[in-house]
Amino acid sequence: MLDRNNELKELAIKEIEMHRETVERDPYRPAFHLMPPVGLLNDPNGFIQWKGTYHVFFQWMPFKTEHGAKFWGHYTSKDLVNWELAPIALTPGDWYDKNGCYSGSAVVHDNKMKLFYTGNVKDENGNRETYQCVAESEDGIHFDKKGVVVELPEGYTPHFRDPKVWKHLDKWYMVIGTQDLSEEGRIVLYESSDLREWTFKGDVTASGQEPIGDLGYMWECPDLFELDGKDILLFSPQGLEGNGYLYQNVYQTGYLSGELDYASGKMSHGAFTELDRGFEFYAPQTTLDENGRRLVIGWMGVPEQGEEHHPTIAHKWIHILTIPRELHYEGNQLFQRPAAELEAMRHSDITKNVSLSNERKEWSELNGAVYELLVQLNKVEETFSVTIRNNATMTYDATKSVLTFKRKSFVNGEEETRSCLIESVNELRFYVDSSSIEVFVNDGKEVFTSRFFPEEYNESLVFEADGHSTFQVTKWLLK
Numbered sequence: 001m002l003d004r005n006n007e008l009k010e011l012a013i014k015e016i017e018m019h020r021e022t023v024e025r026d027p028y029r030p031a032f033h034l035m036p037p038v039g040l041l042n043d044p045n046g047f048i049q050w051k052g053t054y055h056v057f058f059q060w061m062p063f064k065t066e067h068g069a070k071f072w073g074h075y076t077s078k079d080l081v082n083w084e085l086a087p088i089a090l091t092p093g094d095w096y097d098k099n100g101c102y103s104g105s106a107v108v109h110d111n112k113m114k115l116f117y118t119g120n121v122k123d124e125n126g127n128r129e130t131y132q133c134v135a136e137s138e139d140g141i142h143f144d145k146k147g148v149v150v151e152l153p154e155g156y157t158p159h160f161r162d163p164k165v166w167k168h169l170d171k172w173y174m175v176i177g178t179q180d181l182s183e184e185g186r187i188v189l190y191e192s193s194d195l196r197e198w199t200f201k202g203d204v205t206a207s208g209q210e211p212i213g214d215l216g217y218m219w220e221c222p223d224l225f226e227l228d229g230k231d232i233l234l235f236s237p238q239g240l241e242g243n244g245y246l247y248q249n250v251y252q253t254g255y256l257s258g259e260l261d262y263a264s265g266k267m268s269h270g271a272f273t274e275l276d277r278g279f280e281f282y283a284p285q286t287t288l289d290e291n292g293r294r295l296v297i298g299w300m301g302v303p304e305q306g307e308e309h310h311p312t313i314a315h316k317w318i319h320i321l322t323i324p325r326e327l328h329y330e331g332n333q334l335f336q337r338p339a340a341e342l343e344a345m346r347h348s349d350i351t352k353n354v355s356l357s358n359e360r361k362e363w364s365e366l367n368g369a370v371y372e373l374l375v376q377l378n379k380v381e382e383t384f385s386v387t388i389r390n391n392a393t394m395t396y397d398a399t400k401s402v403l404t405f406k407r408k409s410f411v412n413g414e415e416e417t418r419s420c421l422i423e424s425v426n427e428l429r430f431y432v433d434s435s436s437i438e439v440f441v442n443d444g445k446e447v448f449t450s451r452f453f454p455e456e457y458n459e460s461l462v463f464e465a466d467g468h469s470t471f472q473v474t475k476w477l478l479k
């Protein structure tokens with residue numbers, strides 16, 4: 001009998017081969033972001049560095065550009081810049097994961113890499129079941145599934161998933177994103193001394209608790225780590241109402257900072273803060289690399305947020321991951337900065353010192369589709385803006401202290417915006433890659449992450465000022 005996992009693997013490989021050219025011909029293909037070889041990619045999973053090699057796995061549906069029974073695809077890199085597609089890591093071919101090897105994480109123990117993930121199961125009536133599972137590898141490339149290690153405890157619905165595992169002193173811990181029976185989001189904690197037997201410790205925190213108040217009906221993709229003297233709980237809550245500039249996407253991502261009491265499993269923490277201000281950022285995962293850096297990668301997408309309108313679907317693929325970023329906690333907030341390794345992609349730099357007064361300006365040598373652009377602002381009297389490829393505009397309005405990212409919607413072509421309040425802007429660093437823009441503001445204090453789908457032949461870059469603005473701009477081509 002042909003093993004179901006091998007069968008699925010072979011079918012997925014065929015799918016990659018069948019659509020390779022269609023995918024490669026897409027002008028919206030990124031030059032330096034991770035994308036699926038075919039089909040749909042969502043959350044980054046199992047982010048880890050082991051024996052010098054970085055591993056990023058990803059939620060993957062090879063057979064269509066919609067969600068479904070997910071595989072774990074796999075990329076590896078020595079330098080966070082050059083990535084290689086590795087063999088498929090996990091296939092949903094067992095009774096406990098037959099409707100998807102859902103999100104999870106990786107650790108190394110006893111010279112083996114272990115993947116913890118959620119086995120998603122729908123019974124014959126369509127009811128959901130959930131199993132936290134483990135798979136092991138000696139080489140970080142070929143994985144053997146070892147089955148279920150945690151079953152659904154009482155008090156939670158089967159929306160119970162996305163195990164993130166880490167070591168603290170001599171014990172292992174696992175956080176899981178959940179929904180309780182009254183449909184409030186929660187994060188639960190487990191403890192283990194051997195990575196096989198897990199003890200339920202209870203809720204780390206929950207929607208409804210002070211000082212966060214009501215924070216949605218389901219919390220996905222938790223990550224708990226120590227950074228610069230604080231414990232940070234990063235997660236993606238669902239069910240928040242938009243509130244001014246906050247919570248404008250269909251689902252959000254943000255964090256709590258404070259202290260986890262490992263004995264009781266409870267975390268004392270402050271208010272919830274959104275991590276990103278752009279249109280597409282969700283389900284990020286961090287890792288502590290071999291240099292002691294806390295790196296993060298996110299999915300540059302949001303579930304159910306216009307996904308079926310992405311133009312790349314015509315080329316048989318959808319979604320990308322963000323660039324790898326370094327996290328820091330400074331002055332009561334997280335900062336995200338592009339991983340320093342990305343500087344190796346730079347070449348052919350151009351610098352200009354500019355002064356604009358109530359005018360627009362464009363220099364054809366700054367045009368492009370794949371580049372890094374650094375704008376250092378000395379002075380903004382009223383408003384300053386940068387428009388990329390006649391589609392997306394970043395505007396700082398100094399009279400209101402509001403920073404706004406505007407793009408043409410890929411659903412209906414109309415302009416839509418995301419904004420945040422910020423007292424002054426002295427630096428905007430753009431990573432532009434064919435169909436994505438990541439903007440790091442004031443050295444990562446705020447970040448706007450979004451997709452955009454400009455006209456293929458428009459590669460313009462336009463600067464504009466109302467009142468007087470002076471700035472220096474540096475542009476590098478990348479790769």
Ligand code: FRU
Pocket residue numbers: 042043059070102103118161162220221282283303
């Ligand atoms: C987040 C998520 C996770 C789940 C996975 C399934 O985007 O919904 O909670 O494990 O995607 O692909």
